[in-house]
Amino acid sequence: MTTHVSSAPPLRIGLVGAGPWARLTHAPALAGHPGAVLGGVWGRRPEAARALAAAHGTEAYSGEAGLDALLATSDAVAFAVPPDVQAPLAVRAADAGCHLLLDKPVATTVEGARGTADAAERAGVASVVFCTLRFARGTAGWIAEQAATGGWFTARASWIGALFAPDAPSEFAASPWRREKGGLWDVGPHALSVLIPVLGDVTHVVAARGPADAVHLLLRHTSGASSTVTLALDAPEGAAGTEVEFRGAAGVSALPEGGGGALDAFRAAVDALSDAARTGVAHDCDVRFGLRLTEVLAQAEAELGR
Known part of the structure; x- marks a missing residue:
């Protein structure tokens, strides 16, 4: 770009x-x-x-x-x-x-x-x-390509960080809101910002807690496709990484590595x-898309509180 x-x-x-x-x-x-x-x-x-x-x-x-x-x-x-x-x-x-x-x-x-x-x-x-x-070089175009391809059956996304790991010092680890709200709110918007343009808006949300601050989401989209999402900031360093994968009639397409800073x-x-x-x-x-991201994440948070 x-x-x-x-x-x-x-x-x-x-x-x-x-x-x-x-x-x-x-x-x-x-x-x-x-x-x-x-x-x-x-x-x-x-x-x-x-x-x-x-x-x-x-x-x-x-x-x-x-x-x-x-x-x-x-x-x-x-x-x-x-x-x-x-x-x-x-x-x-x-x-x-x-x-x-x-x-x-x-x-x-x-x-x-x-x-x-x-x-x-x-x-x-x-x-x-x-x-x-x-907006990043290498990923913005890929997202647009997947949306144009269509016919996706399902997708999975993992945004797993080790922000608070003792051997992974980061200036962002001192952020009170990230420690309070965890991966759901910090990296959840990233996952949704890729999934929604490709699969359509979210129509149903199921949420469950994992270890530490990990959260697992099962989403249904307007296209009829489903997606699974794993989000965390407080994972071990060896577990950290970001992956997105779509599967459908066109085969399997994975988020390119890197893509620009x-x-x-x-x-x-x-x-x-x-x-x-x-x-x-x-x-x-x-900002209307940003509002929709907040609505989906708030629904997931409410599910976790039940």
Whole structure:
């Protein structure tokens, strides 16, 4: 996937969030994008916002007044904060007329995700939810090919991480929301963002718990196909890995390995937001799709609580 080149003026995009995800992906992708200007960084921790802004030659913002100031000078806002922090801030951004580049999940409650989607619709702003494989080089095209092929009988997806393994240190292991909500909410959106475009919307959900934070889902889709999904963040290192496989009349098709890094994928998501803002045509992976992901995951969570 190549970076989109357009004669339209670059979007001025403010970044909300100054943690590891913002530092590793959002800020460098925005600062180096030919179709965007990193207009500033807002963070809940002022010192982190200042450090990240200084690293990319832009302005730091903090506090309520700082957020309002960033929104007032931005065409769009990219979010790199926990989902239930993101949702109300995204409503504020939409109300200020800013297009939305959201992280997944949009929220971990249906009410939060629906409020964000309704705000975007009310304001008439464009939105994209950054589900990495929908934008990554090598996987976005593969997903589209499987959707065009059709005739799938069943699928399986495994997103198994070892985020909390003692021998696998990661900055994201310190994330309270990931430890609280587990693989269902952190990597569940990734699995659904691949399965739903190919097999159709989810019509039925069965959920069961596995070891640690592992969750197993059995899904039925509008195409009539079924899928099974295993999600975890707290697995042993030797168990970690990502797999997606479709089986049907055309045979067996597996998710390609690699497919491009998060930086390139995020740049492609910026392109998608720019196109949606310019044309007024909603992207397939917009906030309404993000709402649907939250609805399915919330249904699974409710099943697990029974």
